[in-house]
Amino acid sequence: MTLKNTADRWGGVSQFLHWLIVLLILILAVVGLSLDSLPKSPKYFWVYDLHKSTGLTVLALVVVRFGWRLYAGAPAPVAGTPSWQARIAGATHWLLYALIFAIPLSGWLYDSASGLRPLKWFGLFTVPKLSGPNAGIRDLAHEAHEWLFWALVALVVLHAAAAFYHHVFQRDDTLTRMLPRRRNATPTSR
Numbered sequence: 001m002t003l004k005n006t007a008d009r010w011g012g013v014s015q016f017l018h019w020l021i022v023l024l025i026l027i028l029a030v031v032g033l034s035l036d037s038l039p040k041s042p043k044y045f046w047v048y049d050l051h052k053s054t055g056l057t058v059l060a061l062v063v064v065r066f067g068w069r070l071y072a073g074a075p076a077p078v079a080g081t082p083s084w085q086a087r088i089a090g091a092t093h094w095l096l097y098a099l100i101f102a103i104p105l106s107g108w109l110y111d112s113a114s115g116l117r118p119l120k121w122f123g124l125f126t127v128p129k130l131s132g133p134n135a136g137i138r139d140l141a142h143e144a145h146e147w148l149f150w151a152l153v154a155l156v157v158l159h160a161a162a163a164f165y166h167h168v169f170q171r172d173d174t175l176t177r178m179l180p181r182r183r184n185a186t187p188t189s190r
């Protein structure tokens with residue numbers, strides 16, 4: 001497997017980061033949505049801390065992934081893709097990047113403006129606060145954290161549906177080129 005993206009496939013680094021971030025966001029969503037129903041007791045603070053530390057890890061991974069994307073480029077649209085579809089796919093991808101950057105950032109701002117106890121990344125080091133305690137910023141960041149998340153859910157449903165549509169109906173390589181190549185598969189086979 002090549003690490004860099006080629007003209008017709010995503011390389012190992014892009015694939016790894018894509019699926020790792022998908023998995024972490026899935027875990028963050030499940031834990032995040034359960035936070036509300038937890039008793040507000042110090043006994044459960046570790047669940048919050050786990051969500052926050054994992055979310056900050058996603059933020060760091062997104063920065064790396066975006067840097068890699070700018071450096072390594074992207075494969076050309078799959079042959080036969082109408083230009084309007086390629087434009088929509090491109091816009092969707094940039095919007096997905098914007099959301100997976102803004103969601104953890106809004107969570108971090110929410111934590112900062114809440115004036116809570118220091119945030120330690122997996123208990124290892126203290127994460128700087130983005131602002132001092134401020135109820136206005138706190139409420140805005142909290143709202144943003146929630147609504148940006150639901151915007152992501154809506155966009156990911158479209159994004160995944162498009163991938164499956166290409167795979168099942170168009171029978172092209174859109175999905176498989178974001179997956180590791182099967183052993184013995186020739187470049188043109190599926």
Ligand code: HEM
Nearest residue numbers: 028029032033035052055056058103104107108111146149
């Ligand atoms: C990609 C990363 C992240 C995702 C997908 C995510 C997702 C979520 C979701 C779905 C919720 C429930 C929203 C609600 O119903 O109110 C939530 C809540 C929360 N998130 Fe995140 N989060 C992420 C990163 C972060 C980060 C980095 C922090 C802080 C450093 C954070 C702090 C919080 C807090 C404190 C809550 C609880 C809000 C409450 O009090 O109800 N999140 N998150």
Ligand code: HEM
Nearest residue numbers: 022025069074089093096097100156159160163174175178
């Ligand atoms: C949290 C969920 C997801 C996010 C944030 C996300 C984000 C992205 C982004 C930003 C790209 C563009 C890659 C780049 O330009 O570097 C991309 C590509 C892709 N994603 Fe996702 N994705 C998610 C979930 C999924 C799921 C569930 C599937 C399929 C079942 C999927 C399939 C694909 C495929 C096939 C591509 C490559 C498209 C192409 O080559 O034109 N993604 N994704």
